[in-house]
Amino acid sequence: MTPRVSVVIPVYNEGEGVVRHLERILREVLLPAEILVVHDMPEDTTIPYAREIARKDPRVRTVLNTYGRGPANAIRFGIDAAKAPVAVVTMADGCDDPRQIDDLARLVDRGVVVAAASRYMPGGQQVGGPRFKRMASRWAGRTLHWFARVGTRDATNSFKAYDTDFVREVGIESNTGFEIGIELTAKANRLRRPVAEIPTIWLDRQLGESHFDLGRFMPSYLRWYFFAFGRRLPAEQLAARWAARRPDAAPADRDKEGTRA
Template structure:
Protein backbone atom coordinates (compact mmCIF):
# COMPACT_ATOMS: atom_id res chain seq x y z
CA UNK A 1 0.00 0.00 0.00
CA UNK A 2 1.13 3.57 -0.70
CA UNK A 3 0.60 6.63 1.46
CA UNK A 4 0.25 9.56 -0.95
CA UNK A 5 1.17 12.87 0.68
CA UNK A 6 -0.40 15.96 -0.93
CA UNK A 7 0.53 19.38 0.52
CA UNK A 8 -2.21 21.89 -0.29
CA UNK A 9 -2.69 25.64 -0.20
CA UNK A 10 -6.10 26.72 -1.51
CA UNK A 11 -6.32 23.95 -4.12
CA UNK A 12 -10.13 23.77 -4.13
CA UNK A 13 -10.23 24.12 -7.93
CA UNK A 14 -7.83 21.23 -8.51
CA UNK A 15 -8.43 18.68 -5.77
CA UNK A 16 -11.40 16.84 -7.27
CA UNK A 17 -9.58 16.39 -10.57
CA UNK A 18 -6.54 15.14 -8.65
CA UNK A 19 -8.61 12.48 -6.87
CA UNK A 20 -10.08 11.40 -10.19
CA UNK A 21 -6.59 11.04 -11.67
CA UNK A 22 -5.44 9.03 -8.64
CA UNK A 23 -8.46 6.74 -9.06
CA UNK A 24 -7.88 6.30 -12.79
CA UNK A 25 -4.06 6.12 -12.96
CA UNK A 26 -2.97 4.29 -9.78
CA UNK A 27 -4.13 0.71 -9.31
CA UNK A 28 -1.97 -0.01 -6.24
CA UNK A 29 -3.86 0.15 -2.94
CA UNK A 30 -3.38 3.60 -1.45
CA UNK A 31 -4.39 6.20 1.10
CA UNK A 32 -4.26 9.93 0.32
CA UNK A 33 -3.09 12.31 3.06
CA UNK A 34 -4.09 15.92 2.42
CA UNK A 35 -1.84 18.20 4.50
CA UNK A 36 -3.13 21.74 5.03
CA UNK A 37 -1.98 24.81 6.95
CA UNK A 38 -5.19 26.43 8.16
CA UNK A 39 -8.88 25.62 8.55
CA UNK A 40 -9.94 28.34 6.08
CA UNK A 41 -8.10 26.65 3.20
CA UNK A 42 -10.61 26.34 0.34
CA UNK A 43 -9.45 22.77 -0.32
CA UNK A 44 -11.09 21.45 2.85
CA UNK A 45 -14.81 21.91 2.10
CA UNK A 46 -14.34 20.37 -1.34
CA UNK A 47 -12.55 17.34 0.14
CA UNK A 48 -15.15 16.89 2.90
CA UNK A 49 -17.91 16.96 0.30
CA UNK A 50 -16.45 14.14 -1.82
CA UNK A 51 -14.80 11.85 0.75
CA UNK A 52 -17.11 8.94 -0.08
CA UNK A 53 -16.87 9.31 -3.87
CA UNK A 54 -13.64 7.33 -4.25
CA UNK A 55 -12.48 3.79 -3.60
CA UNK A 56 -9.44 4.87 -1.58
CA UNK A 57 -9.40 6.46 1.90
CA UNK A 58 -8.66 10.20 2.16
CA UNK A 59 -7.26 11.63 5.38
CA UNK A 60 -7.07 15.32 6.29
CA UNK A 61 -3.92 16.17 8.27
CA UNK A 62 -3.27 19.60 9.79
CA UNK A 63 0.32 20.77 9.32
CA UNK A 64 2.12 19.74 12.51
CA UNK A 65 5.11 22.08 12.33
CA UNK A 66 3.85 25.46 11.15
CA UNK A 67 2.83 26.83 7.78
CA UNK A 68 4.62 26.23 4.50
CA UNK A 69 5.36 23.56 1.92
CA UNK A 70 8.34 22.12 3.81
CA UNK A 71 6.42 21.64 7.05
CA UNK A 72 3.44 20.20 5.18
CA UNK A 73 5.60 17.58 3.46
CA UNK A 74 7.38 16.64 6.70
CA UNK A 75 4.00 16.43 8.48
CA UNK A 76 2.87 14.02 5.77
CA UNK A 77 6.01 11.92 6.24
CA UNK A 78 5.50 11.74 10.00
CA UNK A 79 1.82 10.81 9.76
CA UNK A 80 2.34 8.18 7.03
CA UNK A 81 1.94 4.57 8.14
CA UNK A 82 2.71 2.50 5.05
CA UNK A 83 6.17 1.40 3.90
CA UNK A 84 5.93 3.34 0.60
CA UNK A 85 5.38 7.10 0.78
CA UNK A 86 4.80 9.20 -2.34
CA UNK A 87 4.78 13.01 -2.55
CA UNK A 88 2.67 14.60 -5.28
CA UNK A 89 1.44 18.11 -5.91
CA UNK A 90 -2.24 19.02 -5.99
CA UNK A 91 -1.77 21.13 -9.14
CA UNK A 92 -2.01 18.11 -11.49
CA UNK A 93 1.63 18.55 -12.55
CA UNK A 94 2.83 14.97 -11.96
CA UNK A 95 2.43 12.00 -14.33
CA UNK A 96 0.59 9.58 -12.06
CA UNK A 97 0.54 6.75 -14.61
CA UNK A 98 4.09 5.82 -13.51
CA UNK A 99 3.23 5.44 -9.81
CA UNK A 100 2.51 1.70 -10.03
CA UNK A 101 5.94 1.20 -11.64
CA UNK A 102 7.54 3.27 -8.88
CA UNK A 103 5.89 1.10 -6.25
CA UNK A 104 7.11 -2.04 -7.99
CA UNK A 105 10.67 -0.70 -7.68
CA UNK A 106 10.14 -0.35 -3.92
CA UNK A 107 8.30 -3.61 -3.31
CA UNK A 108 9.90 -6.07 -5.73
CA UNK A 109 13.28 -4.56 -6.60
CA UNK A 110 13.96 -3.39 -3.03
CA UNK A 111 14.86 0.21 -3.82
CA UNK A 112 14.65 2.72 -0.97
CA UNK A 113 13.96 5.80 -3.11
CA UNK A 114 12.47 6.10 -6.60
CA UNK A 115 12.78 9.49 -8.31
CA UNK A 116 10.41 10.66 -11.00
CA UNK A 117 12.79 12.07 -13.62
CA UNK A 118 11.96 14.69 -16.24
CA UNK A 119 15.53 14.79 -17.54
CA UNK A 120 16.34 11.14 -18.22
CA UNK A 121 15.53 9.43 -21.51
CA UNK A 122 11.73 9.18 -21.80
CA UNK A 123 11.03 12.02 -19.35
CA UNK A 124 9.64 15.42 -20.30
CA UNK A 125 8.84 18.85 -18.90
CA UNK A 126 5.91 20.81 -20.29
CA UNK A 127 5.80 24.55 -19.64
CA UNK A 128 6.74 26.35 -16.45
CA UNK A 129 9.00 29.38 -15.87
CA UNK A 130 12.02 29.34 -18.20
CA UNK A 131 14.71 30.12 -15.60
CA UNK A 132 13.29 27.61 -13.11
CA UNK A 133 13.48 24.92 -15.78
CA UNK A 134 17.04 25.84 -16.77
CA UNK A 135 18.32 25.79 -13.17
CA UNK A 136 16.51 22.54 -12.40
CA UNK A 137 17.82 20.73 -15.46
CA UNK A 138 21.37 22.04 -14.98
CA UNK A 139 21.41 21.00 -11.32
CA UNK A 140 20.09 17.52 -12.03
CA UNK A 141 22.31 16.68 -14.98
CA UNK A 142 25.51 18.16 -13.55
CA UNK A 143 25.09 16.50 -10.15
CA UNK A 144 24.52 13.15 -11.85
CA UNK A 145 27.64 13.71 -13.97
CA UNK A 146 29.92 14.87 -11.16
CA UNK A 147 28.83 12.53 -8.35
CA UNK A 148 27.11 9.63 -10.17
CA UNK A 149 24.07 10.03 -7.95
CA UNK A 150 21.58 7.72 -9.68
CA UNK A 151 19.06 10.33 -10.80
CA UNK A 152 19.14 13.02 -13.50
CA UNK A 153 16.43 15.06 -11.73
CA UNK A 154 17.50 15.80 -8.15
CA UNK A 155 15.10 18.73 -7.65
CA UNK A 156 11.84 17.02 -8.61
CA UNK A 157 9.48 16.63 -5.63
CA UNK A 158 7.77 13.67 -7.33
CA UNK A 159 9.52 10.88 -5.43
CA UNK A 160 8.54 7.65 -3.66
CA UNK A 161 10.34 6.79 -0.44
CA UNK A 162 10.65 3.71 1.73
CA UNK A 163 9.21 4.78 5.09
CA UNK A 164 11.97 3.09 7.12
CA UNK A 165 14.55 5.08 5.16
CA UNK A 166 12.67 8.33 5.76
CA UNK A 167 12.56 7.63 9.48
CA UNK A 168 16.34 7.14 9.53
CA UNK A 169 17.15 10.54 7.99
CA UNK A 170 17.25 13.76 9.99
CA UNK A 171 15.61 16.51 7.96
CA UNK A 172 17.41 19.84 8.30
CA UNK A 173 15.82 21.85 5.49
CA UNK A 174 14.20 25.13 6.52
CA UNK A 175 13.16 26.54 3.14
CA UNK A 176 10.60 24.67 1.04
CA UNK A 177 10.51 21.99 -1.62
CA UNK A 178 14.29 21.44 -1.42
CA UNK A 179 13.53 18.85 1.26
CA UNK A 180 13.26 16.20 -1.48
CA UNK A 181 16.74 17.11 -2.67
CA UNK A 182 18.10 16.93 0.89
CA UNK A 183 16.66 13.46 1.45
CA UNK A 184 17.98 12.18 -1.89
CA UNK A 185 21.49 13.51 -1.24
CA UNK A 186 21.57 12.08 2.29
CA UNK A 187 20.18 8.74 1.11
CA UNK A 188 22.86 8.54 -1.58
CA UNK A 189 25.69 9.45 0.77
CA UNK A 190 24.39 6.90 3.31
CA UNK A 191 24.39 4.08 0.78
CA UNK A 192 20.65 3.62 0.30
CA UNK A 193 19.48 2.07 -2.96
CA UNK A 194 18.18 4.77 -5.36
CA UNK A 195 16.78 4.61 -8.87
CA UNK A 196 14.73 6.78 -11.23
CA UNK A 197 11.91 6.33 -13.67
CA UNK A 198 10.98 8.65 -16.55
CA UNK A 199 8.10 10.97 -15.75
CA UNK A 200 6.36 13.90 -17.38
CA UNK A 201 5.69 17.22 -15.69
CA UNK A 202 2.97 19.72 -16.63
CA UNK A 203 2.69 23.36 -15.59
CA UNK A 204 -0.40 24.05 -13.49
CA UNK A 205 -3.57 25.17 -15.25
CA UNK A 206 -5.53 26.39 -12.18
CA UNK A 207 -4.46 28.57 -9.24
CA UNK A 208 -1.08 30.11 -8.46
CA UNK A 209 2.15 28.25 -7.82
CA UNK A 210 3.52 28.33 -4.26
CA UNK A 211 7.08 27.74 -5.52
CA UNK A 212 9.40 30.60 -4.52
CA UNK A 213 12.47 30.08 -6.71
CA UNK A 214 14.64 33.02 -5.67
CA UNK A 215 13.85 32.55 -1.97
CA UNK A 216 14.60 28.82 -2.01
CA UNK A 217 17.51 28.76 -4.49
CA UNK A 218 20.20 29.12 -1.77
CA UNK A 219 18.74 26.09 0.01
CA UNK A 220 18.97 23.99 -3.16
CA UNK A 221 22.54 25.19 -3.70
CA UNK A 222 23.47 24.14 -0.16
CA UNK A 223 22.50 20.50 -0.76
CA UNK A 224 24.02 20.58 -4.25
CA UNK A 225 27.35 21.71 -2.84
CA UNK A 226 27.24 19.24 0.04
CA UNK A 227 26.69 16.35 -2.37
CA UNK A 228 29.64 17.48 -4.53
CA UNK A 229 31.98 17.84 -1.54
CA UNK A 230 31.00 14.65 0.27
CA UNK A 231 31.03 12.57 -2.93
CA UNK A 232 34.50 13.83 -3.82
CA UNK A 233 35.77 13.04 -0.34
CA UNK A 234 34.21 9.58 -0.34
CA UNK A 235 35.55 8.71 -3.79
CA UNK A 236 38.99 10.16 -3.04
CA UNK A 237 39.19 8.17 0.20
CA UNK A 238 38.18 5.00 -1.63
CA UNK A 239 40.86 5.52 -4.29
CA UNK A 240 43.52 6.18 -1.65
CA UNK A 241 42.48 3.08 0.27
Protein backbone atom coordinates in the same frame (compact mmCIF):
# COMPACT_ATOMS: atom_id res chain seq x y z
CA MET B 1 -6.33 -3.28 4.68
CA THR B 2 -2.91 -1.75 5.35
CA PRO B 3 -1.93 0.49 2.42
CA ARG B 4 1.18 -0.30 0.39
CA VAL B 5 1.65 3.32 -0.62
CA SER B 6 0.84 6.62 1.08
CA VAL B 7 0.37 9.47 -1.40
CA VAL B 8 1.31 12.74 0.31
CA ILE B 9 -0.15 15.91 -1.24
CA PRO B 10 0.74 19.27 0.36
CA VAL B 11 -1.98 21.82 -0.43
CA TYR B 12 -2.46 25.55 -0.06
CA ASN B 13 -5.78 27.10 -1.08
CA GLU B 14 -6.21 24.96 -4.18
CA GLY B 15 -9.98 25.21 -3.90
CA GLU B 16 -12.04 23.26 -6.40
CA GLY B 17 -8.94 22.74 -8.55
CA VAL B 18 -7.86 19.82 -6.36
CA VAL B 19 -10.90 17.75 -7.34
CA ARG B 20 -9.70 16.80 -10.80
CA HIS B 21 -6.27 15.81 -9.51
CA LEU B 22 -7.64 13.68 -6.67
CA GLU B 23 -10.04 11.94 -9.03
CA ARG B 24 -7.16 11.09 -11.37
CA ILE B 25 -5.08 9.70 -8.50
CA LEU B 26 -7.97 7.56 -7.28
CA ARG B 27 -8.53 6.27 -10.81
CA GLU B 28 -4.89 5.59 -11.69
CA VAL B 29 -3.40 4.22 -8.43
CA LEU B 30 -4.13 0.49 -8.33
CA LEU B 31 -2.01 -0.49 -5.32
CA PRO B 32 -3.73 -0.41 -1.90
CA ALA B 33 -3.25 3.24 -1.02
CA GLU B 34 -4.08 6.13 1.23
CA ILE B 35 -4.11 9.69 -0.09
CA LEU B 36 -3.14 12.28 2.51
CA VAL B 37 -4.20 15.85 1.75
CA VAL B 38 -1.95 17.82 4.08
CA HIS B 39 -2.99 21.39 4.88
CA ASP B 40 -1.55 24.09 7.15
CA MET B 41 -4.77 25.71 8.36
CA PRO B 42 -8.35 24.56 8.93
CA GLU B 43 -9.72 27.31 6.69
CA ASP B 44 -7.71 26.21 3.64
CA THR B 45 -10.04 26.41 0.62
CA THR B 46 -8.93 22.94 -0.55
CA ILE B 47 -10.38 21.09 2.41
CA PRO B 48 -14.17 21.23 1.75
CA TYR B 49 -13.60 19.71 -1.70
CA ALA B 50 -11.17 17.09 -0.41
CA ARG B 51 -13.55 16.10 2.38
CA GLU B 52 -16.40 15.70 -0.09
CA ILE B 53 -14.28 13.23 -2.06
CA ALA B 54 -13.21 11.52 1.19
CA ARG B 55 -16.85 10.88 2.05
CA LYS B 56 -17.15 8.89 -1.15
CA ASP B 57 -13.75 7.18 -1.08
CA PRO B 58 -12.15 6.20 2.26
CA ARG B 59 -8.68 6.18 0.71
CA VAL B 60 -8.65 9.98 0.97
CA ARG B 61 -8.13 11.73 4.28
CA THR B 62 -7.34 15.31 5.16
CA VAL B 63 -4.48 15.87 7.61
CA LEU B 64 -3.76 19.11 9.48
CA ASN B 65 -0.03 19.84 9.55
CA THR B 66 1.13 20.91 13.02
CA TYR B 67 4.87 21.19 12.24
CA GLY B 68 4.65 24.75 10.92
CA ARG B 69 3.49 26.35 7.71
CA GLY B 70 5.01 25.74 4.32
CA PRO B 71 5.35 22.84 1.88
CA ALA B 72 8.46 21.37 3.52
CA ASN B 73 6.75 21.05 6.90
CA ALA B 74 3.58 19.73 5.26
CA ILE B 75 5.53 17.01 3.42
CA ARG B 76 7.48 16.07 6.55
CA PHE B 77 4.23 15.85 8.54
CA GLY B 78 2.59 13.78 5.81
CA ILE B 79 5.42 11.25 5.68
CA ASP B 80 5.40 10.99 9.48
CA ALA B 81 1.64 10.35 9.33
CA ALA B 82 1.93 7.77 6.53
CA LYS B 83 0.81 4.24 7.34
CA ALA B 84 2.45 2.58 4.32
CA PRO B 85 6.10 1.54 3.94
CA VAL B 86 6.32 3.74 0.83
CA ALA B 87 5.41 7.42 0.60
CA VAL B 88 4.99 9.16 -2.76
CA VAL B 89 5.04 12.95 -2.74
CA THR B 90 3.06 14.64 -5.51
CA MET B 91 1.82 18.17 -5.98
CA ALA B 92 -1.81 19.28 -5.89
CA ASP B 93 -1.64 21.20 -9.15
CA GLY B 94 -1.81 18.23 -11.53
CA CYS B 95 1.71 18.71 -12.94
CA ASP B 96 2.69 15.14 -12.03
CA ASP B 97 1.43 12.01 -13.78
CA PRO B 98 -0.48 9.85 -11.25
CA ARG B 99 -0.18 6.79 -13.49
CA GLN B 100 3.44 6.57 -12.34
CA ILE B 101 2.75 6.42 -8.62
CA ASP B 102 2.46 2.63 -8.67
CA ASP B 103 5.70 2.26 -10.65
CA LEU B 104 7.60 4.54 -8.25
CA ALA B 105 6.25 2.63 -5.25
CA ARG B 106 7.27 -0.72 -6.77
CA LEU B 107 10.84 0.52 -7.17
CA VAL B 108 10.96 1.19 -3.43
CA ASP B 109 9.44 -2.25 -2.84
CA ARG B 110 12.41 -3.66 -4.75
CA GLY B 111 14.91 -1.99 -2.45
CA VAL B 112 15.70 1.58 -3.47
CA VAL B 113 15.21 4.26 -0.83
CA VAL B 114 14.43 7.06 -3.30
CA ALA B 115 12.63 6.56 -6.62
CA ALA B 116 12.53 9.68 -8.77
CA ALA B 117 10.24 10.64 -11.60
CA SER B 118 12.78 12.18 -13.99
CA ARG B 119 12.08 14.90 -16.52
CA TYR B 120 15.64 14.81 -17.79
CA MET B 121 16.32 11.16 -18.61
CA PRO B 122 15.51 9.69 -22.04
CA GLY B 123 11.73 9.54 -22.38
CA GLY B 124 11.18 12.38 -19.91
CA GLN B 125 10.06 15.90 -20.69
CA GLN B 126 9.16 19.20 -19.05
CA VAL B 127 6.38 21.18 -20.71
CA GLY B 128 6.03 24.81 -19.70
CA GLY B 129 7.19 26.55 -16.54
CA PRO B 130 9.55 29.53 -16.12
CA ARG B 131 12.59 29.31 -18.41
CA PHE B 132 15.23 30.10 -15.76
CA LYS B 133 13.72 27.57 -13.36
CA ARG B 134 13.85 24.90 -16.09
CA MET B 135 17.46 25.70 -16.92
CA ALA B 136 18.61 25.72 -13.28
CA SER B 137 16.80 22.47 -12.50
CA ARG B 138 18.21 20.70 -15.56
CA TRP B 139 21.76 21.93 -14.82
CA ALA B 140 21.55 20.79 -11.19
CA GLY B 141 20.15 17.41 -12.17
CA ARG B 142 22.75 16.71 -14.82
CA THR B 143 25.77 17.80 -12.78
CA LEU B 144 24.64 15.82 -9.74
CA HIS B 145 24.16 12.78 -11.96
CA TRP B 146 27.51 13.15 -13.73
CA PHE B 147 29.77 14.17 -10.86
CA ALA B 148 28.09 13.13 -7.60
CA ARG B 149 26.56 9.92 -9.04
CA VAL B 150 23.29 10.43 -7.19
CA GLY B 151 21.37 7.86 -9.24
CA THR B 152 18.92 10.25 -10.91
CA ARG B 153 19.12 13.04 -13.46
CA ASP B 154 16.33 14.93 -11.69
CA ALA B 155 17.24 15.36 -8.03
CA THR B 156 15.20 18.57 -7.70
CA ASN B 157 11.84 17.14 -8.79
CA SER B 158 9.40 16.82 -5.88
CA PHE B 159 7.61 13.86 -7.49
CA LYS B 160 9.40 10.99 -5.78
CA ALA B 161 8.74 7.84 -3.77
CA TYR B 162 10.55 7.20 -0.50
CA ASP B 163 11.13 4.31 1.83
CA THR B 164 9.43 5.74 4.92
CA ASP B 165 11.83 3.95 7.28
CA PHE B 166 14.73 5.63 5.48
CA VAL B 167 13.11 9.06 5.80
CA ARG B 168 12.45 8.59 9.49
CA GLU B 169 16.04 7.41 9.96
CA VAL B 170 17.75 10.38 8.30
CA GLY B 171 15.06 12.99 8.94
CA ILE B 172 13.94 15.99 6.90
CA GLU B 173 15.73 19.19 7.83
CA SER B 174 14.20 21.40 5.14
CA ASN B 175 11.63 23.84 6.49
CA THR B 176 11.00 26.36 3.72
CA GLY B 177 9.98 25.05 0.32
CA PHE B 178 10.20 22.09 -2.02
CA GLU B 179 13.88 21.26 -1.53
CA ILE B 180 13.03 18.01 0.26
CA GLY B 181 13.49 16.07 -2.99
CA ILE B 182 17.11 17.09 -3.34
CA GLU B 183 17.75 16.79 0.42
CA LEU B 184 16.69 13.15 0.62
CA THR B 185 18.46 12.30 -2.64
CA ALA B 186 21.66 13.88 -1.30
CA LYS B 187 21.37 11.99 1.99
CA ALA B 188 20.79 8.70 0.19
CA ASN B 189 23.88 9.39 -1.90
CA ARG B 190 26.09 10.16 1.10
CA LEU B 191 24.91 6.93 2.75
CA ARG B 192 25.43 5.08 -0.56
CA ARG B 193 21.83 3.87 -0.50
CA PRO B 194 20.24 2.98 -3.86
CA VAL B 195 18.38 5.64 -5.85
CA ALA B 196 16.55 4.91 -9.13
CA GLU B 197 14.49 6.82 -11.67
CA ILE B 198 11.82 6.45 -14.31
CA PRO B 199 11.01 8.98 -17.05
CA THR B 200 8.11 11.36 -16.55
CA ILE B 201 6.40 14.12 -18.52
CA TRP B 202 5.82 17.15 -16.31
CA LEU B 203 3.12 19.61 -17.40
CA ASP B 204 2.93 23.14 -16.04
CA ARG B 205 -0.21 23.77 -14.01
CA GLN B 206 -3.27 24.82 -15.97
CA LEU B 207 -5.28 26.30 -13.09
CA GLY B 208 -4.35 28.68 -10.28
CA GLU B 209 -0.95 30.15 -9.48
CA SER B 210 2.28 28.44 -8.54
CA HIS B 211 3.54 28.97 -4.97
CA PHE B 212 7.14 28.22 -5.97
CA ASP B 213 9.51 31.14 -5.24
CA LEU B 214 12.91 30.34 -6.77
CA GLY B 215 14.71 33.29 -5.20
CA ARG B 216 13.51 32.38 -1.72
CA PHE B 217 14.22 28.66 -2.03
CA MET B 218 17.53 28.82 -3.95
CA PRO B 219 19.85 28.95 -0.87
CA SER B 220 18.29 25.75 0.49
CA TYR B 221 18.62 24.02 -2.86
CA LEU B 222 22.29 25.00 -3.08
CA ARG B 223 22.92 23.75 0.45
CA TRP B 224 21.73 20.25 -0.42
CA TYR B 225 23.31 20.37 -3.89
CA PHE B 226 26.77 20.70 -2.34
CA PHE B 227 25.94 18.25 0.46
CA ALA B 228 25.44 15.53 -2.18
CA PHE B 229 29.17 15.60 -2.91
CA GLY B 230 31.56 14.07 -0.43
CA ARG B 231 32.69 10.98 1.34
CA ARG B 232 30.38 8.24 2.53
CA LEU B 233 28.69 9.03 5.84
CA PRO B 234 27.90 6.35 8.43
CA ALA B 235 24.16 5.99 8.98
CA GLU B 236 24.68 6.65 12.71
CA GLN B 237 26.30 10.02 11.98
CA LEU B 238 23.46 11.18 9.73
CA ALA B 239 20.87 9.95 12.23
CA ALA B 240 22.64 11.81 15.04
CA ARG B 241 22.72 14.95 12.91
CA TRP B 242 18.95 14.73 12.45
CA ALA B 243 18.31 13.94 16.13
CA ALA B 244 20.17 17.13 17.09
CA ARG B 245 18.59 19.36 14.45
CA ARG B 246 14.98 18.23 14.56
CA PRO B 247 12.58 20.95 15.78
CA ASP B 248 11.86 19.22 19.09
CA ALA B 249 15.55 18.62 19.94
CA ALA B 250 16.74 19.94 23.29
CA PRO B 251 19.00 23.05 23.13
CA ALA B 252 21.91 21.08 24.64
CA ASP B 253 21.66 18.51 21.84
CA ARG B 254 21.76 21.28 19.24
CA ASP B 255 24.85 22.76 20.86
CA LYS B 256 26.61 19.39 20.67
CA GLU B 257 25.73 19.06 17.01
CA GLY B 258 27.12 22.53 16.40
CA THR B 259 30.50 21.48 17.82
CA ARG B 260 30.63 18.59 15.33
CA ALA B 261 29.56 20.57 12.25
